[in-house]
Amino acid sequence: MTRRAARVDACHAEIREALRKCGYVVLDTFRAGFGVPDMFVLSKSKRWVAFEVKSPGGVLTDDEAELFDKVQPGPLYTVTSVEQALELMNFYDGKE
Numbered sequence: 653m654t655r656r657a658a659r660v661d662a663c664h665a666e667i668r669e670a671l672r673k674c675g676y677v678v679l680d681t682f683r684a685g686f687g688v689p690d691m692f693v694l695s696k697s698k699r700w701v702a703f704e705v706k707s708p709g710g711v712l713t714d715d716e717a718e719l720f721d722k723v724q725p726g727p728l729y730t731v732t733s734v735e736q737a738l739e740l741m742n743f744y745d746g747k748e
Contacts, residue, residue, distance in 0.1 A: 663732060664690060664705045670734040676741060687715030689728060693737075695744035701727040703740075708732045 664682060668691060671678050677694040682705070689702035704716055712720065712730065720728060727744070731737045 662707050663734075667691075667703070667705055667731060667734050667737050671737060671741065674738065674741070685715075687713065687717075687719035689716075689719075693741060695741055697745055699727065699744050701729070701740060701744055703737060704728070704730045706730055706732055 668678050668680055671691075671693055675696070679692040680690070681688050681692060682690040690705040691703050693701050693703060695701060704712065704720075706712075710732070729740055731740065
């Protein structure tokens with residue numbers, strides 16, 4: 653895996669702030685590189701969920717795709733909207 657310059661997707665801050673506003677602990681790791689997901693979110697049931705944030709139509713880098721392959725099936729998702737992120741967190745909170 654290689655270290656690439658971190659670029660933040662346009663919806664990243666919106667998703668992070670919406671999750672925090674809903675009471676979630678969010679570890680913002682988008683600068684880490686090496687395929688590390690953009691953020692880790694602690695569900696209310698105390699389970700960590702990893703999100704790779706992409707703008708609609710965005711694709712995973714080679715490093716991100718390699719990591720996804722290694723950890724699936726795991727709580728690692730590509731999200732493109734606040735609604736999608738909250739829906740996933742509701743699932744992990746047992747609300748669906």
